[in-house]
Amino acid sequence: MNEDIKEKLWSIVERKTLESPHLIEIKRGTLINPSLLFPEKKIFLELGPGWGEVAIELAIKNENVGYILVEKKINRVKHIIKNINKNNLKNIKIIVLNFNWIFEDIFTTECFYEILLNFPDPWPKLRHRKHRTFNVEFTHNILKLLTTNGRFRFATDHGGYARSVLRFLRKEKFSQMKDFHFALNRPELPVSYFETIKIKEKSKLYYIEFYKK
Numbered sequence: 001m002n003e004d005i006k007e008k009l010w011s012i013v014e015r016k017t018l019e020s021p022h023l024i025e026i027k028r029g030t031l032i033n034p035s036l037l038f039p040e041k042k043i044f045l046e047l048g049p050g051w052g053e054v055a056i057e058l059a060i061k062n063e064n065v066g067y068i069l070v071e072k073k074i075n076r077v078k079h080i081i082k083n084i085n086k087n088n089l090k091n092i093k094i095i096v097l098n099f100n101w102i103f104e105d106i107f108t109t110e111c112f113y114e115i116l117l118n119f120p121d122p123w124p125k126l127r128h129r130k131h132r133t134f135n136v137e138f139t140h141n142i143l144k145l146l147t148t149n150g151r152f153r154f155a156t157d158h159g160g161y162a163r164s165v166l167r168f169l170r171k172e173k174f175s176q177m178k179d180f181h182f183a184l185n186r187p188e189l190p191v192s193y194f195e196t197i198k199i200k201e202k203s204k205l206y207y208i209e210f211y212k213k
């Protein structure tokens with residue numbers, strides 16, 4: 001990315017939009033080390049959690065796991081904070097950020113045992129596909145962030161998005177990737193808000209996951 005654009009994005013990102021002890025502040029030149037935020041815990045990252053119901057349910061069940069959520073929409077972040085307080089959770093923190101802007105410059109490497117991306121925008125039009133989050137560069141970033149044997153999970157209701165991901169996962173030789181799987185259901189994770197709507201509409205859902213070597 002052009003340095004001027006990066007500079008502009010950083011100045012937007014560093015603006016404080018909300019104050020809460022549940023937020024992680026990001027600063028240029030300082031990588032977030034998740035294991036300092038949650039000592040002695042395995043750490044789970046959710047990108048675009050929306051209203052946060054998946055992470056809240058997981059955090060209630062798994063006190064030994066730390067959850068970091070990255071969400072750009074303030075109203076959704078406020079809603080998640082309300083639920084963190086309501087459930088008195090000590091193991092969730094949120095970063096207010098557009099992860100398509102700066103993602104590779106935020107965390108120390110090999111810090112998450114699991115990363116979840118549920119129903120990102122599908123950008124269905126051909127000319128907009130370049131905006132899709134899950135692409136080759138993003139996959140390299142994810143592989144840097146996962147610990148050995150760590151898992152990345154993705155869900156979409158857009159068949160074209162799922163097929164294009166499977167195509168590049170087959171084609172690209174990701175030396176750090178162990179294997180990847182595709183399924184039409186994923187019973188072992190809580191169902192997200194968007195997923196519930198799509199299940200009610202009887203939409204076909206696509207789940208893809210891969211592991212780091």
Ligand SMILES: C[S@@+](CC[C@H](N)C(=O)[O-])C[C@H]1O[C@@H](n2cnc3c(N)ncnc32)[C@H](O)[C@@H]1O
Binds near residue numbers: 073076097101118194
């Ligand atoms: C379709 S919603 C899905 C929400 C939730 N994962 C679910 O399954 O119900 C996509 C969410 O990702 C967030 N999001 C999309 N792109 C993002 C980005 N680049 N950075 C941060 N959040 C993003 C949106 O604000 C929204 O909350």
